[in-house]
Amino acid sequence: MSLPAYARLPVSFDVALLQGLLDQLPDEAWSAHFNTGDYQGEWRGVALIAPPAAVTPLAPPQRDEAVAATGWLLRFPAWQAVLARIEAPLRSARLLLLAPGSRILEHQDPDLGQPDGDVRLHIPLRTDPAVEFLLDGEAVPMAPGECWMLDLSRPHAVNNDSAISRVHLVLDVARNEWLMDAIAQGLADTPSARPGRGAAAFEQLRTLIHADPALVMRLGALVAPEAFTTELLRLALEHGLVLDAHDVARARRRGKQAWLQQWRA
Incomplete structure (x- = not known):
């Protein structure tokens, strides 16, 4: 078994x-x-x-x-x-x-x-x-x-x-x-x-970002991974979402890389 x-x-x-x-x-x-x-x-x-x-x-x-x-x-x-x-x-x-x-x-x-x-x-x-x-x-x-x-x-x-x-x-x-x-x-x-609290918050943040084309473009211009993560965490805090760098890293490992790349397209 x-x-x-x-x-x-x-x-x-x-x-x-x-x-x-x-x-x-x-x-x-x-x-x-x-x-x-x-x-x-x-x-x-x-x-x-x-x-x-x-x-x-x-x-x-x-x-x-x-x-x-x-x-x-x-x-x-x-x-x-x-x-x-x-x-x-x-x-x-x-x-x-x-x-x-x-x-x-x-x-x-x-x-x-x-x-x-x-x-x-x-x-x-x-x-x-x-x-x-x-x-x-x-x-x-x-x-x-x-x-x-x-x-x-x-x-x-x-x-x-x-x-x-x-x-x-x-x-x-x-x-x-x-x-x-x-x-x-x-x-x-x-x-x-x-779903873990971080994963749920991450999906909420993703929905908020994709609803704002200008924000998608601004995030897409952030080439350095550290700067990208920092901006994601700032946005999460701004919207009252509990998220940290480990949640972002976990999302990457769990197959979210495809939509992360969309912001840089």
Whole structure:
């Protein structure tokens, strides 16, 4: 079975219990994420299952690398009952926190796209409607206590525009019959993703620009990509649209180059 882009598994968790366990962890348990080039702001986590010889605390295992409970899982063993709800071999278990106003920039995790590779599961513990998890430019509607499979070999990003820290329990799981059946069963009841706020704003801006031939010509005269992006963002702000340079870059990668070129024709 090939993986869908996302699926909500028929497994749910007690949110109050999860948040209570989360609040027991001391500040020193949290380490900065090692992918410093992939985020802005504060992204940190606690490893519960990891390779014993990992170079950094949050590093996922390499293929066939042995994993074990970390000191934090041994110190707070109540997490074991939570992890046991997933009836497949756990290759990694991490609590990942994205602070208010922070972003995980769009990137891909190609190892997760291998036909026999690990599968990434996300269980939101604490989140907010203003947190946007984008997968292929669409916002996946994950709610606290739910369990989602996400194919993160595809482009993905996260924006935390809320006033709270978003925290997910993130699991890398080896494929087995239970897991693949759960994904297949969950697909029938999985809510659809919606266009991300940036993508929706981008399309609104595009419509506004194409309605003004003079503006199309002015934009077409901007040869430097930086100047072009700066002017797009100024126009977005002028029309009350929430858009940033990452949204513009994402639109380019998602096949919008054709209409961008129209402005320079």
